Amino acid sequence: MADRSFLQWPFFEDRHRAWAQEVEAWAATHAEALSDEHDADGSVQRLARAMGEAGLLRVPCPADGRLDARSLCIARDILARHSGLADFAFAMQGLGTGPVTLFGTDAQRERLLPGARAGTSLAAFALSEPEAGSDVAALATTATPDGNGHWRLNGRKTWISNGGIAASYIVFARTGEAPGARGLSAFIVGADAPGLTIEARIDVTAPHPLATLAFADLRVAVDDLIGKPGEGFKVAMGTLDVFRATVGAAALGFARRAFDMTVERASSRKLFGGALFDQQMSQAAIADSAVDVEASALLVYRAAWLKDSGQPRVTREASMAKLHATEAAQRCADRNVQIHGGLGVTKGHKAEELYREVRALRVYEGASEVQRVVIARAEREKAPGAERDSRTSTS
Template identity: 45%
Template sequence: MPAFSLDPPQSAWCAELRALAAERLRPLAEKGEPGHVNRALVAELGQLGLLERLFTSGAVDLCLMRESLAYACTEAETALALQGLGAHPVHAHGTPAQRERWLPRVADGTAIAAFALSEPAAGSDAAALELRAEAGASDPVAESDGGARWRLTGEKCWISNAPEADFYTVFARTTPGAGARGVTAFLVPADRPGLTGTGLDMLSPHPIGALSFDAVPVTADDVLGEVDRGFRVAMGTLNLFRPSVGAFAVGMAQAALDATLAHTAQREAFGGKLKDLQSVAHQVAEMALRTEAARLMVYAAATAYDEGAADVPKRAAMAKLLATETAQYVVDQAVQLHGARALRRGHLLEHLYREVRAPRIYEGASEVQRGIIAKELYATREAAQ
């Protein structure tokens, strides 16, 4: 059973990341425009060498980066994570030409990546996606499109970094009626004819948009992995990134917990410090307990991924589920213990309160994670009989 504890170099690296996030990344984040890609922030992540580590490190390092950055600058954490999410399929399944063209630019922060799976009618049920990849090899205009083999027609929605990304990992249906087995992953540059997008005004401050595909031409050179095997590309990416979503959540929970410790230790109320009230002390203890439990599950899942364990899907789902639900609880309790001041625009907890809600939905909602966990448990039971 995978176990995890930080060694001294890892602890020192995390401290360094928190300091970098506070001193170099947060000022850039504060200059960004909510709902839009902050290219200066992404470029700085590249300059610091953090984006390159997305392709040279394992799941544990990814979680360490995400937790540490989230503690001090959630915008920097999210910018890094979205680069990884959008580009990992290229790293893991791309051709040499695809990797050579895009990965160095992602690593240095000059190209923005996006992961385009969700659709208006296919969010949690990703296998029900309807973006059509229609055969176009015999199309008279195919030759002028560089020999287009398919044309993508349909919509994507709730896509982080859309519509401002430079390229998209797009999942489209190449075989109608085949469910998850008829989906293909494509690398689609943003300048392809027929591809347009609009931004969505969301609660979370990072950019999210919708994409429209009007007979967008793609060829065999744009395929990531194998035709009709794109769902494996999607799920493999999510198995890596789901524990790290949990790390993001743990970073936010720890920031909220530390803010609460500082506040309750100095706040005068009812003739003493807030921390001297048993109800407050017990609540803080519960927040700490849940945060540490979530952290341990996140890093156990990441360790399992790095070791190639067979139960990664279950562990990844458990880590994301527990950590994101925990962070929601901890941040909410922190707001309650701070009172009205925590609701003032610009307060750390007001910011975290807006940030903490989305991770319970994206990359598989909490209900989806419970379904994955149950499915894996029953499959293990049946295999043992």
């Protein structure tokens, strides 16, 4: 079992420690057993249902409408250590319903959250487009009122997690109230809505359900608008403000698994008449990974604690957590491959799987380069007399 001493840090309460035990007990029995990267769709569906039956999805899809960032991070930390697909299934239920949890009406919550909480209805967050990933202000999908109590959506979304298997999508579209990011709105779109097609399924290095969606004169009822027209950027950023640090938590979980494997392999592998661990270069790799894991944990759980403590925006802290944790996890995974030698690059070995799993985290929900921009702009705004840059919240 990975180190759990971090749960004694002052960031956490007794309820968080109890939650960690609950998630760990479930994950140890079910996470890897229900995961098969050769059947990503089926795995995510099985995992979501099993988590729903176990009551774990009450945290990303809360009945009281309050998301606890520390609990989300703890779960992703633990689940990723066991299975990337288990982490994915858990996280997408939260991200795909987060806009409704945080900004929706009671009626919208009652319609969307029970199925998501049970794991019987998969959710998705449809923001990225072929020409607009990190630059949200460049979104081209449009929603125009038709004068009959509906909006009409036209455009395409891509890299959409749970695309093709989700029951509902939160779709961000340009409604034109103002230029750039201020003219966006968010809508709930059912997977069976006429005018929605799954244009393509996307195969990636570490298999996960991903798709490109197309919208052609898709009618969306006014009641399916989240918040007010023109508030889509606020909805997107408010949701990502909670979930961005959790991406760092998933990276932390991958890093912990890679670190544990590195120590075990170095201690058990015999080389030149002794253990591989006896080589100073092996000790250096272990020491560097230990520092990467601890620093990532501190940044991730600081950001989560600040969010739960009532700080209205934690964009800077969440970006720091995601940037450091994802980059550090890649280093830990790479060292693990190196320590394992030929086994580390053997397809199907856990070291090789971790290396592939970690890589995507440096790209999605704001690539590392974008996080550096966000952090730098936040630092500039802290300087005396600095003017606020409206693009600081780029995702």
